[in-house]
Amino acid sequence: MSGSGKLPPGPVAFPIIGNTLQLNMKNFAQHVEKLSAKYGPIFTIYLGSERVVVLYGHEIVKEALIGLGNEFSGRGSIPIFEKCAKGRGIIFSNGEQWKQLRQFALTTLRNFGMGKKSIEERIQEETHFLVERLRNTQGRPFDPTLFLTHTISNVICSIVFGDRFDYEDKKFVTLISLVQENDKLQRSPWTAVCSGVYSRWVTCCVEEYISEHLNISYSFTVKNQRCHQIFFQEQKNVQSEFNVESLARSTIELFVAGTGTTSITLKYGLLILLKYPEIEGRSLPSPHTQNVRSWGGRGVRNAWTSKWIQTSPLQSLERTMPGLAWQ
Structure with a gap:
């Protein structure tokens, strides 16, 4: 994600490390489910300084990939592969x-x-x-x-x-x-x-x-x-x-x-x-x-x-x- 527009809600992030310490990496899927219950099916987290907007749930993912396929068909940027x-x-x-x-x-x-x-x-x-x-x-x-x-x-x-x-x-x-x-x-x-x-x-x-x-x-x-x-x-x-x-x-x-x-x-x-x-x-x-x-x-x-x-x-x-x- 890029730009300075209004972002979906999410947990408060710390400088540099973002939400890394707040996320349960051992059971990440279950933790994401809890965040979805609190902030809704679309929420924002920071993995270090990298901003990530998460879509959680069948309906919202279906809408993104099928209903808005052209907008969501891009790939993430991986510098070494670029x-x-x-x-x-x-x-x-x-x-x-x-x-x-x-x-x-x-x-x-x-x-x-x-x-x-x-x-x-x-x-x-x-x-x-x-x-x-x-x-x-x-x-x-x-x-x-x-x-x-x-x-x-x-x-x-x-x-x-x-x-x-x-x-x-x-x-x-x-x-x-x-x-x-x-x-x-x-x-x-x-x-x-x-x-x-x-x-x-x-x-x-x-x-x-x-x-x-x-x-x-x-x-x-x-x-x-x-x-x-x-x-x-x-x-x-x-x-x-x-x-x-x-x-x-x-x-x-x-x-x-x-x-x-x-x-x-x-x-x-x-x-x-x-x-x-x-x-x-x-x-x-x-x-x-x-x-x-x-x-x-x-x-x-x-x-x-x-x-x-x-x-x-x-x-x-x-x-x-x-x-x-x-x-």
């Missing part, structure tokens, strides 16, 4: 820029198979490479983190760049390494110093891929041509937010958001299967010796008829804790 992203991309942009980039991303992803069978085929193709890597361990203990990260990132690469990469490809390994290091820095005391540098390295790496992709016209499919036509048309518009920098930032966000969450969910699923081996046996196709490649070729829809295969991924999604990715 420094790294510079207002570009989908996650940290606001207003008209966010609307344009979001619409372009959704349209492009749908054209390339999001929610359709074509993306299922990309996943199946990459799954075969993952299975081969697992077989090459020959039963030795291993950490699945890197395997899963490479697999998921390659699915995203096949959608964004139009092709997968070899797991030993230097550019691919560098990109994944930079994204992971940049993610670690967000939780480090050195964030303000180093995060901007790593962010620029990642951006430069992705921009190089984008430049190569835009210049290779002979390999365009009909879908690729349509995607490039839209992008170049929007670039000519003076008021448009489309440029290579925003495209690079949006691509990075696809990697960061898609790789981390999916990898954590799959690792949690593997942990559950290790703890309950009897469920693992029931989740396999019948007969158990059936070739994985031929089974995968029949499609996920056929495999989904098994109640155990239906239940296992759903349980992983339900039980994956929100903070697990940060541990």
Whole structure:
């Protein structure tokens, strides 16, 4: 909140520390409920010097997000992310820029198979490479983190760049390494110093891929041509937010958001299967010796008829804790 207009009522705040000492941080939700009963569904508190206007209750939140959606659709200001992203991309942009980039991303992803069978085929193709890597361990203990990260990132690469990469490809390994290091820095005391540098390295790496992709016209499919036509048309518009920098930032966000969450969910699923081996046996196709490649070729829809295969991924999604990715 900014400005000096009349604010909703709230507890008296102290200079610098605000209401920090008055708030019960151990049971913050219950304390907010008490403040709502005293001051009404809209009240003001200060977290240090930061002023916060709280909306409490289903009806008032519904009115704000649905009835006044345009007024409340903005994002809060986080200085470190503003420094790294510079207002570009989908996650940290606001207003008209966010609307344009979001619409372009959704349209492009749908054209390339999001929610359709074509993306299922990309996943199946990459799954075969993952299975081969697992077989090459020959039963030795291993950490699945890197395997899963490479697999998921390659699915995203096949959608964004139009092709997968070899797991030993230097550019691919560098990109994944930079994204992971940049993610670690967000939780480090050195964030303000180093995060901007790593962010620029990642951006430069992705921009190089984008430049190569835009210049290779002979390999365009009909879908690729349509995607490039839209992008170049929007670039000519003076008021448009489309440029290579925003495209690079949006691509990075696809990697960061898609790789981390999916990898954590799959690792949690593997942990559950290790703890309950009897469920693992029931989740396999019948007969158990059936070739994985031929089974995968029949499609996920056929495999989904098994109640155990239906239940296992759903349980992983339900039980994956929100903070697990940060541990």
